[in-house]
Amino acid sequence: MFENQSCLSRAQQSIIDLDKWQQTVDLIAELFDSACGTIVQLRQNEFNVVVASKNEDNFLSRNDSWSWDLNSFCRNIVETKQGMNVQEAKLDSYWKLTAPVVEGKIRSYCGLPIFWPCGELFGTICIIDTKETKHSSALLKVLEQFCRLITADLKMLRDCQEIRDLALTDELTGLNNRRGLSFLGEQRIKDARRARQTVGLVYLDIDNLKQINDKQGHQVGDQCIITLANVLKENGRESDIIARIGGDEFIIMTSFNDESIHDVQLEALCSRILECYNLAASEYDVGEITSISYGYQTFDYERTTVLEDMIAQADRLMYRNKNSKR
Incomplete structure (x- = not known):
């Protein structure tokens, strides 16, 4: 099982502008005409919604979570480390039998993996809808660009942490100075x-x-x-x-x-x-x-x-x- 020990703490959130992330997922929902645009983080065997679009038909909210054990779309991205685009989940031989489709509202899903600068997976950026969809190649490229912007924020966070660690750490021993x-x-x-x-x-x-x-x-x-x-x-x-x-x-x-x-x-x-x-x-x-x-x-x-x-x-x-x- 994949485990990610890197959680986005309050201190880290103070460095990253989550308002910008919020604006990003709101724009995703508008551009893709979707029920939900969201950024999801994997936190020690649990997926957690960092930000979710605020449109009326969205069924996810910030801090919503679900277990790794649930056979979810986000889990598939984490396991494969690749993006996925399921346009008609009810007609997909695999996804039509899973809980998010059978018991939930999801009818289509498009998402990409988000990585920490060290190469570990942070989570996913997702377009989730309650209807069948077919997104243009241009829109999918827009999603890729949004993913790069989120990755750049995580790199900035990593750089700030490294600077902080250097300022507080003794170089010879690795102890606190x-x-x-x-x-x-x-x-x-x-x-x-x-x-x-x-x-x-x-x-x-x-x-x-x-x-x-x-x-x-x-x-x-x-x-x-x-x-x-x-x-x-x-x-x-x-x-x-x-x-x-x-x-x-x-x-x-x-x-x-x-x-x-x-x-x-x-x-x-x-x-x-x-x-x-x-x-x-x-x-x-x-x-x-x-x-x-x-x-x-x-x-x-x-x-x-x-x-x-x-x-x-x-x-x-x-x-x-x-x-x-x-």
Whole structure:
């Protein structure tokens, strides 16, 4: 079964002008003299109407949906990745037996697949009618042009997302950078207050990274940074916010529902990270030089302040840990 994980979120809809899409399907319905012009998106085994024409005889509305399991015209386009034009569904040996025709109002259908820029299917652009139709080749070319315009919008959306990701992501490690931590962390604080959760913040620093860079080169130093980033990804929870906020400084931001065990969990997490990092670092001859210093602090939903103040508190505890080794 084909699965599409890419849903058009509210944030994405704010980039794409859905009013323009609405005008497009309204024009489709008018030009093709059809009951319905619509753009449909496949969202995790379900087809969802993104926009539908507003003419009086239209039987579809925005956010209407139907299951992948229904043998629909849109499903056929997704499976074949090709357009289709069924002019007389009641006379078609296959479609006359399907639910949209037998139980529904559909008597003709013309549609094209819409693709994300990466090649995955977004959904379909459709002309659906309650009467038999025969569209001219010129009109079918118009539909192809509308399809290209929708694809161009999706490319713009992809480009905006890539720019946003570049702005919020650390190039070396793929983790969030400080800007990404600020963007996600402030929202996490708001969510924790609303859910009455405890926020945990872990501040980590690689010991003696400058010494490694000076004696063994920045390539080895970068390997230490990448190693810690991978350890954090492997040991953190999927919901944790993990960021590299400086050359050798990292943050894990997490949240807890059970206030009684959060300190134990954070200490266990830090111990795991330390052990995994030291083991990995020993494989490229810096194990005796480098290690990890860390500090962590918890904030119940009533004590959460601004993110930078919370980071500063965890930072002070990290330096206390680092100074204790000297």
